Amino acid sequence: IIGALLLSLTYVPWATSIFLSxxxxxxxxxxxxxxxxxxxxxxxKLRFLLHHHRMVLGSALLLFLVxxxxxxxxxxxxxxxxxxxxxxxxxxxxxxxxxxxxIQVSNELARILMKNFPEVxxxxxxIGSSEIPTDPMPIESQDLLIVMKDKDQWVTTKDREHMAxxxxxxxxxxxxxxxxxxxxxxxxxxxxxxxVKSDIAVKIYGDDLDQLFKSGNEVAALIGTIDGATDxxxxxxxxxxxxxxxxxxxxxxxxxxxxxxxxxxxxTALAGGHAGVVYEGERRFDLVxxxxxxxxxxxxxxxxxxxxxxxxxxxxxxxxxxxxxxxAPAQVSRENGARRIVVETNVRGRDIQSVAxxxxxxxxxxxxxxxxxxxxxGGTFKNxxxxxxxxxxxxxxxxxxxxxxxxxxxxxxxxxxxxFSAVPLAAVGGVFALSIRxxxxxxxxxxxxxxxxxxAVLNGIVLISYFDQLERSRDAALDDxxxxxxxxxxxxxxxxxxxxxxxxxxxxxxxAAVASLGFLPMxxxxxxxxEVQRPLATVVIGGLISSTLLTLVVLPVLYHLVYTxxxxxxxxxxxxxxxxx
Numbered sequence: 273i274i275g276a277l278l279l280s281l282t283y284v285p286w287a288t289s290i291f292l293s294x295x296x297x298x299x300x301x302x303x304x305x306x307x308x309x310x311x312x313x314x315x316x317k318l319r320f321l322l323h324h325h326r327m328v329l330g331s332a333l334l335l336f337l338v339x340x341x342x343x344x345x346x347x348x349x350x351x352x353x354x355x356x357x358x359x360x361x362x363x364x365x366x367x368x369x370x371x372x373x374x375i376q377v378s379n380e381l382a383r384i385l386m387k388n389f390p391e392v393x394x395x396x397x398x399i400g401s402s403e404i405p406t407d408p409m410p411i412e413s414q415d416l417l418i419v420m421k422d423k424d425q426w427v428t429t430k431d432r433e434h435m436a437x438x439x440x441x442x443x444x445x446x447x448x449x450x451x452x453x454x455x456x457x458x459x460x461x462x463x464x465x466x467x468v469k470s471d472i473a474v475k476i477y478g479d480d481l482d483q484l485f486k487s488g489n490e491v492a493a494l495i496g497t498i499d500g501a502t503d504x505x506x507x508x509x510x511x512x513x514x515x516x517x518x519x520x521x522x523x524x525x526x527x528x529x530x531x532x533x534x535x536x537x538x539x540t541a542l543a544g545g546h547a548g549v550v551y552e553g554e555r556r557f558d559l560v561x562x563x564x565x566x567x568x569x570x571x572x573x574x575x576x577x578x579x580x581x582x583x584x585x586x587x588x589x590x591x592x593x594x595x596x597x598x599x600a601p602a603q604v605s606r607e608n609g610a611r612r613i614v615v616e617t618n619v620r621g622r623d624i625q626s627v628a629x630x631x632x633x634x635x636x637x638x639x640x641x642x643x644x645x646x647x648x649x650g651g652t653f654k655n656x657x658x659x660x661x662x663x664x665x666x667x668x669x670x671x672x673x674x675x676x677x678x679x680x681x682x683x684x685x686x687x688x689x690x691x692f693s694a695v696p697l698a699a700v701g702g703v704f705a706l707s708i709r710x711x712x713x714x715x716x717x718x719x720x721x722x723x724x725x726x727x728a729v730l731n732g733i734v735l736i737s738y739f740d741q742l743e744r745s746r747d748a749a750l751d752d753x754x755x756x757x758x759x760x761x762x763x764x765x766x767x768x769x770x771x772x773x774x775x776x777x778x779x780x781x782x783x784a785a786v787a788s789l790g791f792l793p794m795x796x797x798x799x800x801x802x803e804v805q806r807p808l809a810t811v812v813i814g815g816l817i818s819s820t821l822l823t824l825v826v827l828p829v830l831y832h833l834v835y836t837x838x839x840x841x842x843x844x845x846x847x848x849x850x851x852x853x
Contacts, residue, residue, distance in 0.1 A: 307777065307778050310777065311774045311777060314773075314774065314777065314824075315770060315774055318769075318770055318773060318774075318824075318825070318828060319766070319770060321825055321828075321829055322766055322769060322770070322828065322829055322832045325829045325830075325832070325833045328825060328826060328829045329826070329829065329830070329833075332697065332822060332826045335700050335822075336696050336697075336699075336700055339699060339700040339703040339704060340703075342703050342704065342707045343703045343713070345707075346703070346706060346707065346712060346713045347622065347623025347624075347625055347626050347712035347713065348623055348624065348625030348626070348656055348660075348712055348713050348714070349623050349624045349625065349652070349656060349712050349713075349714050350624070350652040350653070350655045350656040350659060350714065350715060351652075351714055351715055351716060351804060352711075352712070352714050352716060352803040352804050352806070352807060353458065353803060354455070354457070354458065354800075354803050354804070355432060355455075355800075355803065356455040356456060356457055356458065357420055357422075357423065358417065358418060358419050358420050358455060358456055359417075359418040359420065359435075359436065359439070359453055359454070359455060360415055360416070360417055360418070360453075360454050360455055360456040360458075360459045361415070361416040361417075361418060361439075361443075361451055361452065361453050361454070362413065362414075362415055362416075362451070362452040362454070362459070362469055362505075363377065363378070363381065363397075363413070363414050363415075363416050363449060363450070363451060364412060364413045364449070364450040364505065364508070365377050365412050365413075365448055365449060365450075366412065366448045367412060367508050367511040367512055367513070367602055368412065368511070368512050368513045368602075369411065369412040370411065371399065371400070371411050373412075374399050374411055374412060374414055375397075375399065377414075377446060377449075378397035378399065378414055378416065379397075380446060381395070381397075381416060381443055381446070382395035382397065382416075384442050384443055384445070385418060385439065385442070385443070388442050389428055389435075389438075389439065389442075390427060390428070391420050391421050391425065391426045391427065391428060391435070392418055392419070392420060392421075393419045393420060393421050394419045395416060395417070395418050395419070396416075396417045396419070397414050397415070397416050397417075398414060398415045398416075398417065399411065399413075399414040400414075410602075410603070415459070417456060418439070433620045433621065436453040436620070437620075439453070440453060440503075450505050451503060452469065452470060452503040452505055452616070452618060453502075453503055453618065454469065454470070454618065462651065462652060468614060468616050468650060468651055469616065470503065470505070470616035470617055470618050470651060471617065471618050471619045471624050471651050471652050471653070472501075472616070472617050472618075472619065472624065472627065472628050472631065472649070472650075472651040472652075472653050473614050473615070473616050473649065473650035473651040473654075474491050474495070474614070474615040474616075474617075474631065474635065474647060474648075474649060474650075475607070475612050475613070475614050475647065475648045475649070475650055476488055476491065476612060476613050476614075476615070476641070476645065476646075476647055477607070477610045477611065477612045477645060477646050477647075477648070478610075478611060478612075478641070478642070478644060478645035478646075479611060479644065481509050481510050481601050481604065481611065481613075482510060483642060483645070484509060484611065484612070484613040484645075485506070485509055485510045485511075485613060487613070487639070487641060487645065488506045488507065488509075488613045488614075488615050489506055490639060491506075491615045491635060491639060491647075492504050492505075492506050492615050494631070494634045494635060494638055494639065495615065495617050495631055495634075497634065498627060498630045498631055498634065499621075499622065499627075499630075500619050500620060500621050500622030500626070500627045501617045501618075501619065501627055501631065502617065502618050502619070502620050503616075503617060503618040504615070504616070504617045505615070505616045505617070506613070506615050507603075507605065507613050507614045507615070507616075508602050508603070509601060509602055509603055509604065509605065509613050510599060510600075510601055510602060511599055511602055512599070512600045512601065512602035513597045513598075513599065513600070514597065514598055514599070514600035515571065515574065515595070515596075515597055516595070516596060516597070516598045517538060517574070517589075517593050517594075517595050518593055518594045518595075519531060519534065519592060519593045520592060520593060520594070523591070523592055524592055527581055527582075527587065527592070528581070528582040529579070529581070529582075529592070534579060534589070534592065534593075537577065537579055537580075537589070538574070538577070538589070540561060540562060541562060541563045541574075541577050542562065542563075542574070543562065544560040544561060544562035545560065545561055545562065546558055546559070546560060547559045547560065547561040563577070571595050571596050571597060574589060574590075574595050575588060575589060575590030575595050576588055576589075576590065577589040579592065614650075616651075617631075623712040624651075624652060624653050624656065625653065625656060625712075625713075628649065628651075628653040631649075632649065635647060656714075656715075659715045659718075660715075660718075663715070663718045666722070667718070667721070667722060670722050670725065670726070671692075671695065671725060674692070674695075674725060674726065674729060675688055675692055678691050678692060678729065678733075681733070682736065682737075682740070686834055687736050687740075690732065690736060690827060690830050690831055690834065691729055691732030691733060691736055691827070692729065692732075693732070693826060693827060693830060694728045694729050694731060694732045694819050694822075694823050694827065695725050695728060695729065697728070697818055697819050697822040697823060697826060698724050698725060698728035698815035698816065698818060698819035699721065699724075699725075699815065700815075700818045700822070701814040701815040701816070701817050701818025701819060702717075702720065702721055702724055702810075702811040702812070702814050702815035702818075703814075704814060704818070705810045705811060705813065705814020705815070705817075706807065706810060706811060706814070708814075709806075709810055711806065711807050711810060712807075713807075714807055716804050716805070716807045716808045717807035717808060717810075717811050719808055720807060720808035720809070720810070720811030720812050720815075721811055721815070723808070723812055724811055724812045724815040724816065724819075727783075727787050727812070727816060728815060728816065728819040728823075730783050731780045731783055731784065731819065731820060731823045731827075732823060732827055734776050734779050734780055734783065735772065735773060735776055735780065735823070735827055735828070735831075736827075736831065738772045738775060738776050739768060739769065739772045739831060742768045742771065742772050743768060762836045765832060765835050765836050766832060766836075769828045769831060769832045770828075773824065773828050777824070780820060780823070780824065781820065784816045784817070784819070784820035787812070787816055788812070788813045788816045788817065791808075791809040791812045791813050792809070792813065793809075794806065794808065794809035795809035795810050795813055
C-alpha cells in the first residue's frame with residue numbers, strides 16, 4: 273500500500289501525461305454505455321430511497337442485527353485445519369509394557385492398515401526418544417505415521433475424517449489400545465504451542481496422584497458425552513507395575529542376616545554385580561555377574577532366589593520377604609510448580625470452540641473436585657482465546673485510527689461518522705459470506721475483517737469528497753444571494769446527492785471490484801495451504817460486496833438526512849442560506 277501511494281503521487285501522473293491520448297473521443301464506448309444504463313436504472317430508485325430514509329436505515333440496522341446473530345452462531349478455531357494428506361496416530365498400550373511388546377503392536381497395526389486400506393502407501397512407527405530428546409515419550413507410547421497416496425487414488429472413502437474413523441475401527445481389534453488420530457505437522461504444531469498433541473486439553477491440578485487420576489477419568493467420561501469429541505485420552509500418571517520386596521525383619525534377624533546383604537544379593541541377581549575385571553590387551557572391562565533369566569522381573573523368580581545363610585545353608589528369598597507387584601506412579605507431571613494431569617481430546621465434525629464450551633459447561637456443572645484442586649484448559653482452544661483477546665484490542669485500535677484519519681481528511685465529525693458507517697455494513701457481508709461457505713471464525717478471518725474495514729471506507733471517501741466538491745462549486749453558482757425556501761434547499765441537497773452518486777458510481781464499483789477480484793483466487797483455491805487463505809479472502813470479498821451495495825444506498829441516505837435537517841435547523845424561520853460544511 274505504501275508503494276502504491278508513492279507510485280500514485282509520482283509515476284501515475286507522469287505516465288498519464290505521456291501515454292494517455294489527449295483527444296477526447298466523440299462516441300461512447302461500450303463501458304460508458306453500460307454505466308449510463310446502470311445510472312438510468314439507479315437514479316429513480318435512489319431518489320425514492322432518499323425520501324424514505326426510515327425504511328433504508330431500519331433495513332440496514334436489521335441486517336446488522338441478523339449478522340451479529342449469525343456471527344454468534346459461527347464456530348471458532350485458532351487456525352483452519354490443513355489437509356496434510358497423511359495421518360499421525362499416537363498409540364498408547366498397557367502401562368509398563370516393554371519395548372518388544374511396543375514393536376509387536378506397531379508391526380501388527382501396520383499389517384492391519386496395509387491389508388485393509390489400499391490408500392496406505394507405508395506405515396512407520398516411532399517409539400521412545402531420540403538421542404536429542406525433543407519429543408520424549410515412554411516405551412508404551414509411540415507415533416504411527418501413516419503415509420497415504422494422493423487423494424484422487426482413495427477408494428475406501430474420499431473424506432479424511434471418515435477415513436480416520438474406519439482406520440480406528442480396524443485398529444481397535446487389538447485390546448488395550450488408546451488411539452489418537454491427527455496429522456504429522458498438526459500434531460507437532462499442537463505440541464509446540466500448547467504442550468499437548470490434541471486439539472483440546474483439560475488440565476487438573478492437585479497434590480494426590482490417585483485423586484488426580486480419578487478426577488481425570490471423571491472428566492474423560494463427561495467429555496465422552498459431548499458431540500464431536502473423539503480420541504479421548506487420560507494421561508497415565510499411575511498404574512506402573514512395580515516389584516516390591518517387603519522384608520520380614522524378625523525372620524531375617526532370626527537367621528542371622530541383615531538387610532544390606534539381602535539387598536546386595538537382590539541387586540546382583542536382577543541388575544548385576546561387579547565381580548572383577550577382564551583384560552584384553554590394553555583394554556579393560558568390568559566383569560558383571562547376574563542371573564541369566566532375570567532380565568524381566570518376575571515375582572516367582574525373585575522368590576526362588578537362594579540366599580546364603582551364615583551356617584552355609586541356603587534359603588529362598590520368598591521365605592524371608594513378601595514379594596509381589598504393586599501399582600506405583602508412572603510419572604509425575606508438573607506445571608508452574610503444581611502437580612497436574614491432562615485429559616486430551618480431538619474434535620471431528622464440529623468446530624473446536626463449540627466443543628470446548630460444551631466441555632466447560634459439563635465440567636462446571638458435574639465435576640466435584642476436593643479443596644485445593646482446580647481445572648484449566650489448554651490446546652489450540654486456549655490459543656484461540658488468547659488470540660481473540662488480542663483481536664479485541666487491535667480491532668478497536670484499527671477502527672479508532674481509521675476514524676481519526678477520516679476526521680483529519682474532512683475536518684468534520686459528522687462526515688467521518690457517515691463514512692464510518694461503511695464498517696458495520698462491510699462486517700455484514702463478511703459474516704454472511706463465512707456463514708454461507710460454512711467456514712468457522714478463525715484468526716485468519718479476524719485479520720480479514722481488519723483488512724476489510726480499511727478497504728471498505730474508500731468508497732465512502734470517494735462519495736463524500738465529491739459531495740463536498742459539488743457543494744463548493746454548484747451551490748455557490750446557483751445561490752444569487754436571494755432568499756430560498758427550505759424545500760428548495762432540501763431539493764438542492766437531493767440533487768447534489770443524486771448527481772454526485774451517479775458521477776461516482778463507476779469509481780465506487782471499480783474500487784470494490786478490483787479489491788474483490790484480487791482476493792478471488794485465494795477464496796477459490798483448493799491447493800495446499802488454501803485452508804488458511806480461504807477465510808480471509810471470503811471475509812474481504814463478502815464484505816466488499818455488501819459494503820458497496822449498501823454504501824450506494826445507505827451512505828447517500830445518511831448524508832441527505834443529516835444535511836437536510838442541518839439546513840432546516842440552521843435556517844429556522846430566516847431566509848438566509850447557511851452552506852453545509
